[in-house]
Amino acid sequence: MKVKKVITAAQSRFSAQLFNIASVIATLIPPLLMVWIAISIFVYASIAHHPNPRTAYYNRISGYRFYGAAGTMMVFGQPVYKLFDNWHGLVAVWAILAIVVVPWGLWSIYKAGHEQWQDMTIEVDTNE
Template identity: 40%
Template sequence: MATKVITAKQQMRAAQSFPFFSSLAVIVPVLIPFWIAASIFAYCSIAHHPCNRVCQYLVPAGYRFYGLLGTWVVLLNFSSNLAGWVGGALNLALIIWGISVLIIVPLGIRDILRAKKEPWQDLTVETE
């Protein structure tokens, strides 16, 4: 059987990718529909990574991002009522966006920095 080496840098980048792109998508809301589609593929590919530590960074970032989107669905279903409470649809959108940034970005930056400090080692995997 052939072997493949997954370098320490590749593992670190895999661990950092989901929090990075989730943070970027929340900061630039136009990217959210694209990242929703791409995140499914990113999550699936990283979830089956041979290094368990990579998955330990992925799961909380995925829970945060997908939990936030689920909350958006609920909030947007009641947006007509909520907009009246906060003074209009624009105010509601800005409040939802601000809270989203506060949830995703600081924790994403924390995960990115933690992954950078992690002592990654090259991993040899047998391939078929």
């Protein structure tokens, strides 16, 4: 049996902003960063197949940005860390990640917030 379900414009907008919001918060609060890297996989996957293509687009771009910056720091983080030879290296690696994730994440949140979203009606298959 198919049931019609409404996805409101506000729900689509929030889903489009969610990955960016969490990435910015986790980047600004370093102890959350490692936890967010693990949780982000589930958040990304849950939004990746959203029925609204704009929501999936914002999610995909924010995932590219966050995972690209984090992956780059996995490769180049050790040399940057060694360059400073103490805890300053850790701060430098975090700062590079923050410079990439925070400004573009905030811009993406702003952009998604000002886009025209519309309610969607989808059919959900309920197997009883």
